[in-house]
Amino acid sequence: MSVIYNKVALIGLGLIASSMFWAMKRGGVAGEVTGYARSEATRDTARRIGLCDRVCDSAAEAARDADLVVLCVPVGAMAQVAQDIAPVLKPGATVTDVGSVKQSVIDAVAPHIPEGVHFVPAHPMAGTEHSGPESGFAELFDNRWCLIVPHGAEAEATTRLEQFWQALGAQTEQMDVGHHDQVCAVVSHIPHLIAYTMVGVADDLNRVSDQEVIKFSAAGFRDFTRIAASDPTMWRDVFLTNKDATLEILGRFTEELFALQRAIRTGDGDQLFDYFTRTRAVRRGIIDAGQDTAAPDFGRGGPKKA
Ligand SMILES: NC(=O)c1ccc[n+]([C@@H]2O[C@H](COP(=O)([O-])OP(=O)(O)OC[C@H]3O[C@@H](n4cnc5c(N)ncnc54)[C@H](O)[C@@H]3O)[C@@H](O)[C@H]2O)c1
Numbered sequence: 316m317s318v319i320y321n322k323v324a325l326i327g328l329g330l331i332a333s334s335m336f337w338a339m340k341r342g343g344v345a346g347e348v349t350g351y352a353r354s355e356a357t358r359d360t361a362r363r364i365g366l367c368d369r370v371c372d373s374a375a376e377a378a379r380d381a382d383l384v385v386l387c388v389p390v391g392a393m394a395q396v397a398q399d400i401a402p403v404l405k406p407g408a409t410v411t412d413v414g415s416v417k418q419s420v421i422d423a424v425a426p427h428i429p430e431g432v433h434f435v436p437a438h439p440m441a442g443t444e445h446s447g448p449e450s451g452f453a454e455l456f457d458n459r460w461c462l463i464v465p466h467g468a469e470a471e472a473t474t475r476l477e478q479f480w481q482a483l484g485a486q487t488e489q490m491d492v493g494h495h496d497q498v499c500a501v502v503s504h505i506p507h508l509i510a511y512t513m514v515g516v517a518d519d520l521n522r523v524s525d526q527e528v529i530k531f532s533a534a535g536f537r538d539f540t541r542i543a544a545s546d547p548t549m550w551r552d553v554f555l556t557n558k559d560a561t562l563e564i565l566g567r568f569t570e571e572l573f574a575l576q577r578a579i580r581t582g583d584g585d586q587l588f589d590y591f592t593r594t595r596a597v598r599r600g601i602i603d604a605g606q607d608t609a610a611p612d613f614g615r616g617g618p619k620k621a
């Protein structure tokens with residue numbers, strides 16, 4: 316595989332940035348990779364495990380001379396890091412991000428991008444419940460989608476970023492920003508909220524802590540607990556910044572829930588059966604279309620790095 320960007324800077328060194336680094340090394344798609352994390356402890360860890368060719372003590376130092384700068388911080392921190400790197404961005408460089416919400420990132424970052432620098436927002440639809448510099452692995456993006464939201468960026472810069480993500484193992488698709496935020500509310504944000512809520516309810520019932528629920532649960536509830544272990548800062552920011560879309564989908568969800576609640580109360584077995592038959596067909600359709608590309612459960616930290 317050939318080098319797509321000579322110098323790549325990763326700002327924020329958590330799950331996504333570290334997975335990108337190992338995937339870049341696996342594919343030989345970048346020359347030098349620099350990195351910056353806000354906390355000294357994270358920078359020390361990164362140096363110890365060889366995460367990035369050079370770990371810098373400021374975002375600006377990492378971004379200086381970079382051909383591609385990737386903002387890998389929680390959505391609520393995007394504006395600050397964009398402001399920090401803006402003065403050193405070189406003409407012709409591309410700035411991108413991996414944030415889970417796109418409209419608010421565009422609003423936060425675009426005003427800081429200087430003339431002559433491209434800004435191409437992106438969002439890899441891949442992750443785990445783990446976070447931090449030691450949680451990444453090269454295979455995270457394999458056969459997963461990376462959504463690209465060009466938002467007026469030049470076609471050449473957008474195409475190059477798509478090639479970059481494809482070299483990391485992902486499939487890419489361009490999407491309009493509003494559509495992105497709504498789709499992600501449906502397939503990612505509200506499912507996380509439901510998992511957080513279900514685990515919270517179980518905890519309220521005071522059974523999780525004495526292991527009863529865990530002990531007797533099969534895969535269903537365990538999957539909820541995995542998702543509900545995801546990073547609180549990241550998910551707080553997702554809901555604060557994708558407020559309209561998540562509230563809209565949550566409204567539809569509660570309507571359906573009330574309908575099912577009523578069917579249970581009134582003993583309407585046909586309604587329950589028909590509903591479950593319809594949802595089963597959705598899952599079977601995904602499998603039949605060969606679209607069940609979710610990463611296998613690699614366990615803590617993913618598979619061993621190369
Ligand atoms: N985890 C997922 O499943 C997933 C998937 C796709 C996209 N994303 C998005 O990717 C981004 C990063 O997520 P992650 O899972 O890698 O998170 P993470 O918690 O593993 O890492 C975040 C990094 O950002 C740093 N950081 C936090 N605030 C900062 C600030 N103000 N200035 C500088 N650095 C700061 C943290 O120290 C850490 O190094 C988020 O925007 C998230 O929405 C996450």
Ligand SMILES: O=C(O)C(=O)C[C@]1(C(=O)O)C=C[C@@H](O)C=C1
Nearest residue numbers: 415439440441442443444502503
């Ligand atoms: O697989 C997981 O653990 C994830 O939560 C990944 C997941 C998702 O909901 O699919 C989470 C947030 C993202 O922005 C993209 C992907």
